[in-house]
Amino acid sequence: MDLGTDSFVRIQEEPLSVEAAVDFLGRGDPGGVDLFLGITRRMTGHKETVHLEYDAYLEMAVTELNHIVANAAKSWPLERVYVAHRIGTVPVGQISVIVGASAKHRNEAFAASRYLIDTLKSEVPIWKKETYADGSTEWKPELAVHEPTRRSVGK
């Protein structure tokens, strides 16, 4: 019996394939697979997004994703772990990220999948920029500017 967890990590400009993820996660001998897909949403309140652009510190992002996958495999008994992130332009309705885990039982698959996406969002050096229908753009997350410093020190 193989006690290790097989994993797949990729960052790519090409569209992501759910089929590839399911195919990968279904091998081994899982009883349950949980899969999370991030999709470019059109409407945020009254703002209409046309597309997202993802920037990344590519080499470090891959390193961080591998850390996260290793932590997941240490934290839960998993069969397989899958993480794929798209960068560059992602139009509305298309998938920007797929994370997933397979396990003998569903608890572990859900917990790992949730951990993967939460930690990816907070730790992995990838950033999205919204391009809105009115032509404006905005990097996410919106950051508070440290005003006092900006006012008191000229460039």
Next chain:
Amino acid sequence: MDLGTDSFVRIQEEPLSVEAAVDFLGRGDPGGVDLFLGITRRMTGHKETVHLEYDAYLEMAVTELNHIVANAAKSWPLERVYVAHRIGTVPVGQISVIVGASAKHRNEAFAASRYLIDTLKSEVPIWKKETYADGSTEWKPELAVHEPTRRSVGK
């Protein structure tokens, strides 16, 4: 804007399609999709499963699934909900159930998906029978027989 939640519920003998589920859940305008797949596992401890057979009280199972989907849609702001269960024979490695939810944000998608599979398992009149490599069969869950009654009253 459509405030309702679109849903898909089906019980079928034919193989299930992850693509169909993702296609359904991706419509609307979700930011996140969570999908859970139940897969026929080969090994349970040292027991080797050859296939599962699912029996169902079909009409009630569909009714119950519709209740569960309606409860999910009342409990969380969801875009779409998907539930498909296969019945009859499901060979090892194949998908027996797909549940999923799409929502603006991932919290709701995960919570709903988890609720769907947990409640499906406990409430929906569908039962699986394991057929093992040694030819023996076993209905799940294993149930404790009420021994005192069985001993004291003849058939």
Next chain:
Amino acid sequence: MTECRVLLFSLLAEAVGKRELVAAVELPCSAGALVDSLAKDSSPIRAYRHVIRVAVNREYVPETHVIRSGDEVAIITPTSGG
């Protein structure tokens, strides 16, 4: 005596050897009394009596629920879908 047909599934159907039984009860009668009556004549139903739930017209009902003539009745052991 009214005849009341009761649907069986999974391990009960397999153990009893059919997917339907006729309970010899006077309708209306409570769901609990109906299962008790079936259990008297069937050792598999007796064996799992403590975990059986009753569905009437495709909805779970409490054991106090009153079954009437024409109702669709089923007895449901713990489920294992998924």
Next chain:
Amino acid sequence: MTECRVLLFSLLAEAVGKRELVAAVELPCSAGALVDSLAKDSSPIRAYRHVIRVAVNREYVPETHVIRSGDEVAIITPTSGG
């Protein structure tokens, strides 16, 4: 003065107009001192100084981490992948 190249991404790269800056610091120096030095000369870095994390050789480091000649240094604003 040693030259220390620092990688920029996303809103910092856009605001500064390039994906790399040179910090005028004496190496070895702490990660915190390096960012402070960059902030003196760049108003975008100053504006986001309070949320910037430093990565050295593709790993996050605390501000006390000592940067040496040859290290790959990047400054990272809060991420938004997914």
